[in-house]
Amino acid sequence: MEKLVIASRESRLAMWQAEHIKARLEAMYPSLKVDILGMTTQGDQILDRTLSKVGGKGLFVKELEVALMEGRADLAVHSIKDVPMVLPEGFSIAAICEREDPRDALVSNRYASLADLPEGAVVGTSSLRRESQLRARYPHLVIKPLRGNVLTRLAKLDAGEFDAIILAAAGLKRLGLNDRIRTELAPSESLPAPGQGALGIEIRADREDLIGLLTPLDHADTRDCVLAERSLSRELGGSCQVPLGGFATLSGELLTLGGFVAHPDGSTMLTASASAPREYADALGRTVARKLLDAGAGPLIEAVLADGR
Numbered sequence: 275m276e277k278l279v280i281a282s283r284e285s286r287l288a289m290w291q292a293e294h295i296k297a298r299l300e301a302m303y304p305s306l307k308v309d310i311l312g313m314t315t316q317g318d319q320i321l322d323r324t325l326s327k328v329g330g331k332g333l334f335v336k337e338l339e340v341a342l343m344e345g346r347a348d349l350a351v352h353s354i355k356d357v358p359m360v361l362p363e364g365f366s367i368a369a370i371c372e373r374e375d376p377r378d379a380l381v382s383n384r385y386a387s388l389a390d391l392p393e394g395a396v397v398g399t400s401s402l403r404r405e406s407q408l409r410a411r412y413p414h415l416v417i418k419p420l421r422g423n424v425l426t427r428l429a430k431l432d433a434g435e436f437d438a439i440i441l442a443a444a445g446l447k448r449l450g451l452n453d454r455i456r457t458e459l460a461p462s463e464s465l466p467a468p469g470q471g472a473l474g475i476e477i478r479a480d481r482e483d484l485i486g487l488l489t490p491l492d493h494a495d496t497r498d499c500v501l502a503e504r505s506l507s508r509e510l511g512g513s514c515q516v517p518l519g520g521f522a523t524l525s526g527e528l529l530t531l532g533g534f535v536a537h538p539d540g541s542t543m544l545t546a547s548a549s550a551p552r553e554y555a556d557a558l559g560r561t562v563a564r565k566l567l568d569a570g571a572g573p574l575i576e577a578v579l580a581d582g583r
């Protein structure tokens with residue numbers, strides 16, 4: 275292989291991520307030339323509605339998959355949290371790379387922590403997961419929708435539309451915007467999204483020629499955590515339409531997964547967790563999902579989906 279093409283969204287964060295993978299590949303394989311094919315996805319274009327209303331995660335990856343299918347690109351670099359839990363037929367994830375900070379972060383020009391936000395303070399987020407957790411723990415706050423890429427969201431905060439916004443710490447850190455983070459939210463306060471902070475490399479399933487090349491980019495600890503988180507989400511029909519979180523950690527060879535499902539208004543919040551040896555990551559996700567379903571997640575999910583329609 276002399277040349278590889280990476281398909282990427284064109285946002286600053288997506289481009290940073292594609293450049294990062296390009297640099298790692300070129301460092302490993304000095305004779306390899308890597309190009310980046312930037313493209314706009316529907317998820318980048320539709321900005322006036324929340325993701326839960328326009329059909330969710332697939333919107334950020336579909337155009338990239340078409341490029342893979344048509345042979346215009348060899349691999350697609352994604353934030354794995356934007357990748358649907360069930361890939362379309364004919365695609366596979368060849369590597370899950372080492373995770374950046376998985377936590378959510380509070381960004382504000384006035385307040386240093388969630389606890390400092392006064393009654394009626396306006397917090398921007400369009401993630402039902404973030405919204406439900408804020409509403410459950412801080413019912414005195416006003417949550418307003420905020421879409422667009424990371425820089426657009428920061429610009430809206432700076433324009434005074436919000437007292438604070440919640441973003442993934444990983445995106446800010448990758449863009450060198452660490453100094454915008456006022457506090458990282460502990461997972462007990464804002465449980466991250468399945469896969470948050472990790473990159474996934476997608477290829478066409480028939481491109482076995484790429485597997486060996488990409489395997490060194492795979493990070494086993496991250497992969498096992500993310501597999502458990504994604505298995506939980508998949509089992510609950512995970513999409514952006516239902517507030518749901520999943521976060522796994524490794525301690526030695528033991529994987530511990532926590533998850534929640536909530537009503538967007540924060541009135542119901544079901545939580546569950548379990549541990550298992552890391553080789554059972556997928557089963558662990560199903561176990562935690564089962565516990566949530568036993569606690570009533572099924573009817574809750576049905577009700578949330580019915581409200582959204």
Ligand SMILES: NCc1[nH]cc(CCC(=O)O)c1CC(=O)O
Nearest residue numbers: 353355441442444445470471472
């Ligand atoms: N939903 C958009 C998205 N997809 C991935 C990230 C951040 C980087 C990551 O989680 O890897 C973001 C922005 C955000 O949630 O603030």
